[in-house]
Amino acid sequence: MLKRFLSERPLRLPHLKPYVPRPSDPSIFWFNSERDDVISDVVNRICAAHETDRARLEMALNDAAFHEIRRLEKQRDQEARDRLGYWRSMIRRIGKMDDTEQRRVLHTIVTNMARDIAGNFDPRVYRFARLAAPRLIGGVMEPRRFTEGLMAGSPASLDRVLRVQGDLDHLRNLQNRGSLVFVPTHSSNLDSIVLSQALETSGLPPVIYGAGKNLFTNPIISFFMHNLGAYRVDRRIQVSLYKRVLKLYSQVMIERGYHSLFFPGGTRSRSGMIDRHLKLGLLGSAVGAFTANRVRRVDRPVWFVPTTINYALVLEAETLVKDWLTEEGQARYIIEDDEFSRIDRWFAFFRKMVGMRGGCIIRFGEPIDPFGNAVDTEGQSLTPTGRSIDAGGYVEHRGKAVVDAARDAAYTRELGEVLAQRFQKETLLMSTQVVAHVLFRDFVQSTPGMDLFARMRLRGEIGVDSETLCRELGEARERLLALERQGRVRTSEVVKEDSPEELLERALSFWNGYHDSTAATRQGDRIVIGDPSLLLYYQNRLVPFAPDIASPEQLKAACEIELLGGHQ
Amino acid sequence: MNLRIGVVGAGGFGRAIAQASARHGHEVVVWSRKDRELLDPIQTSTDIRSIRDCELIFMAVPARHAIEAAEQLGEVVDGRHLMVHISRGLIGPELRTITKVIAEKTVCRRLGALAGPLVADALAEGRPSGAILGTGFPELTEMVRDALGGSELRVYDTPDVVGVELASATVGFLTVVLAYAEEVGVGPSTLAVLATRGMVEVSRIGQTLGAEESTFMGLAGLGDLIAAVAGDERPEIRLGRALAKGATLSNAVGEAGAYIEGIEVAAQMMEHARRLGLETPISSTFVALSQGRISSDDAIHALMERRVGRE
Numbered sequence: 021m022l023k024r025f026l027s028e029r030p031l032r033l034p035h036l037k038p039y040v041p042r043p044s045d046p047s048i049f050w051f052n053s054e055r056d057d058v059i060s061d062v063v064n065r066i067c068a069a070h071e072t073d074r075a076r077l078e079m080a081l082n083d084a085a086f087h088e089i090r091r092l093e094k095q096r097d098q099e100a101r102d103r104l105g106y107w108r109s110m111i112r113r114i115g116k117m118d119d120t121e122q123r124r125v126l127h128t129i130v131t132n133m134a135r136d137i138a139g140n141f142d143p144r145v146y147r148f149a150r151l152a153a154p155r156l157i158g159g160v161m162e163p164r165r166f167t168e169g170l171m172a173g174s175p176a177s178l179d180r181v182l183r184v185q186g187d188l189d190h191l192r193n194l195q196n197r198g199s200l201v202f203v204p205t206h207s208s209n210l211d212s213i214v215l216s217q218a219l220e221t222s223g224l225p226p227v228i229y230g231a232g233k234n235l236f237t238n239p240i241i242s243f244f245m246h247n248l249g250a251y252r253v254d255r256r257i258q259v260s261l262y263k264r265v266l267k268l269y270s271q272v273m274i275e276r277g278y279h280s281l282f283f284p285g286g287t288r289s290r291s292g293m294i295d296r297h298l299k300l301g302l303l304g305s306a307v308g309a310f311t312a313n314r315v316r317r318v319d320r321p322v323w324f325v326p327t328t329i330n331y332a333l334v335l336e337a338e339t340l341v342k343d344w345l346t347e348e349g350q351a352r353y354i355i356e357d358d359e360f361s362r363i364d365r366w367f368a369f370f371r372k373m374v375g376m377r378g379g380c381i382i383r384f385g386e387p388i389d390p391f392g393n394a395v396d397t398e399g400q401s402l403t404p405t406g407r408s409i410d411a412g413g414y415v416e417h418r419g420k421a422v423v424d425a426a427r428d429a430a431y432t433r434e435l436g437e438v439l440a441q442r443f444q445k446e447t448l449l450m451s452t453q454v455v456a457h458v459l460f461r462d463f464v465q466s467t468p469g470m471d472l473f474a475r476m477r478l479r480g481e482i483g484v485d486s487e488t489l490c491r492e493l494g495e496a497r498e499r500l501l502a503l504e505r506q507g508r509v510r511t512s513e514v515v516k517e518d519s520p521e522e523l524l525e526r527a528l529s530f531w532n533g534y535h536d537s538t539a540a541t542r543q544g545d546r547i548v549i550g551d552p553s554l555l556l557y558y559q560n561r562l563v564p565f566a567p568d569i570a571s572p573e574q575l576k577a578a579c580e581i582e583l584l585g586g587h588q
Numbered sequence: 589m590n591l592r593i594g595v596v597g598a599g600g601f602g603r604a605i606a607q608a609s610a611r612h613g614h615e616v617v618v619w620s621r622k623d624r625e626l627l628d629p630i631q632t633s634t635d636i637r638s639i640r641d642c643e644l645i646f647m648a649v650p651a652r653h654a655i656e657a658a659e660q661l662g663e664v665v666d667g668r669h670l671m672v673h674i675s676r677g678l679i680g681p682e683l684r685t686i687t688k689v690i691a692e693k694t695v696c697r698r699l700g701a702l703a704g705p706l707v708a709d710a711l712a713e714g715r716p717s718g719a720i721l722g723t724g725f726p727e728l729t730e731m732v733r734d735a736l737g738g739s740e741l742r743v744y745d746t747p748d749v750v751g752v753e754l755a756s757a758t759v760g761f762l763t764v765v766l767a768y769a770e771e772v773g774v775g776p777s778t779l780a781v782l783a784t785r786g787m788v789e790v791s792r793i794g795q796t797l798g799a800e801e802s803t804f805m806g807l808a809g810l811g812d813l814i815a816a817v818a819g820d821e822r823p824e825i826r827l828g829r830a831l832a833k834g835a836t837l838s839n840a841v842g843e844a845g846a847y848i849e850g851i852e853v854a855a856q857m858m859e860h861a862r863r864l865g866l867e868t869p870i871s872s873t874f875v876a877l878s879q880g881r882i883s884s885d886d887a888i889h890a891l892m893e894r895r896v897g898r899e
Contacts, residue, residue, distance in 0.1 A: 391667060391697050403662060403695045413667030414697060417727060418589075418643065427698070430724030430747075434697060567863065579863060 039143050046225040047277050048249050051141040059134045062268045066130045077122050080261050084129055085111035087258040133265045137251050145247035150220060186384030188222045190397055195225050197399045198321035199274045201306045202227060205295050205328045205443055206283040208335050218382040228273055229281035267305040274309035277320055290344035292560035294447050296440045304432040307390045311428055314412045314421045321399055326385040326442035332450040333530045335369045341557035368534055385446040392438035444564055449511045455527035456558035458493050459540060463549055464577040476552050483548035493520040499569040509565055593735055594642030596657055598624045601674050602648035604712035606630045608736045640664045644731050651677025651849050654686050658693035670698040670728045677849035678757045681859045685753040698725045701749055703756035704807035705815030718742040720807040722752030744807060751803030758790035760824050760850030763816040765874050767828025772884045786870045793857050796864055824850055837878050869894055
């Protein structure tokens, strides 16, 4: 009951005195004063699009009622008891309603949807989170220094674990000139937390982002998310109208200059591979925001910041890879019972991370315009040879800026491809991933003709001589560094600097003691593969580069690994 | 609508596009490296800046010049321009398509690939013909129809740009194979098997690069191949016949009288397929044949001996 109450009505602090934002405050500080205006803008645009076309309006209402009835009949919970009657009665009446009645019903439905989606921003909660979050995370990491951490600024343990890379000055320059849309890779539910922390420590603005409604069931997370600008996305709702409201909400926010964050992979990478097939819905809303501003002659550009979140150890690795390997994984979009929901795993995870330097690295890539072009420090779009161009030309037809949904959809598809390529270039390969790849390649080579699932059953049976593994590790690292010099890949400092022996020990140390099963262990002079699925998960980050870092003898196994990524 | 159209390249296709566009009342400027004189009212220029004010640009250069042409265009185009290319080749072992090259070298994003059974002479003279335009941008399709279409040319469209480019590039190679086979006396039934299984083979590779199978079976693939073997006298036919008569590859290319991209495409495809573990019996056999490593009898024997499966 409480869970439902919180997910329906997240807690807000009472307002004794309204907060008046200062000019220097980030754009999100103005959100609460604009919230109602944003909602009515979204509602008006959706209703206007259905105003003159009765068939379209009727289709939208029927679609909403049909999908909601189907969802609620399956849910059989309190929400179903409250709402099912409304939708059943409505679907019977749609055909008999006159135009005015249909428009009124549409207005009500869309308003409810927009209100449910829209977030809230409380500067007090923001300030508290800014101060407390690093200390609390630091405390979880090093309980013995918890009190010391509370008194100090950013705890040393957090700085040791979380590193930020990228041209931060460039991004800071752009933040007041237009809307920044951060588009990160997605591996863990911790991503939005560590990314918020990285933005904060880098002097970058807070962002709005869509969070699954399932995350709002935890009262503490719900309180913070709701009061820090997150908008709620209910992935259970299949209604077309809901998706349009969601995208339009995002578009209107970007049009108005709110910096945003999307995970274009849609969900956490189950396989551990770099996100490649990106979901275009919310990306399209940012492209639409660029066009809408240009058509209205508002000079507020939109830039995308491809961002990679790189972990040496992934909190939910076991559940994710299991999900990928089972057919069930195809259907399970929302996982609610993984390591993220277990506080003991959080403690174990952070303790393991703090013992290792640079366990999480966030890399902000160079910003690009919605058409994939680099931009200079002023935000001007650049050609490959550095000539400045006006990005507004992309939305012009015969000299005039126009809205063209088909054109913008094509731009969005191309942007998705550019971002997928940028993810590959900006991903930092971590020690555990490189060690896992070399070991997995040996595993494939020593089990020729065996399929992936048969290999996954070989627990504790296959081992490699430690000296051989270190030699191969050294060779693979040299080839990776050569690729890095060509600008095709990036490696972490640890991968660059540590000896192969140190890399191996570091990876074994990361795996052992955190995961329930271990990817590999040392048994005398041999490294024995424990849980091949975990090894597979960590090595999958290197799938696109496998043939490039293999010797001629290893090439066959490497090509087999490359095929795990599927075709284009 | 009256368009200002730029054509890059003054070869057979470049000139044909310029003539067709001018005939439909559009303002046309043709850029080429050498001074050219074309029929009035077509303007010509050796200065790439003459293209800057055009709304629609046709890039009509062979694939081997595409990078250079795109780099030059990169100096003058911006987001306002719409561009279509008519090259039949691919670049490098990774089978990079020409639209990818243009997107890398320029900031032009509204791109398309024009292909299918389109022949320069028919286009220039306004004889009835058809083509396929691969593009994600409906406004580009409209412009190309305005520029070239009318009652003489039916321009179909598909969003499968990579499919159109791959199908178009591989038809050249399959045309050489069929001309060769016909010259050595292969009968209609075997020719039909070679044509259809050859198309399946290239479409399978195309799908690994993101293309759709149906595009290979449409105007860009089978449609174009039918036109080629029905006798529109393409250089690929001459090349295939010369090879069948025992000419070396370089002599056969000389006899064909034009640069043929099909042979390179076949070798690039084989390399790509080998990496992915795909079988390419027709391409591999033909490459071995063109390099003189096997005889025509061996080639037919090797293909006929293969295990037969479901279609």
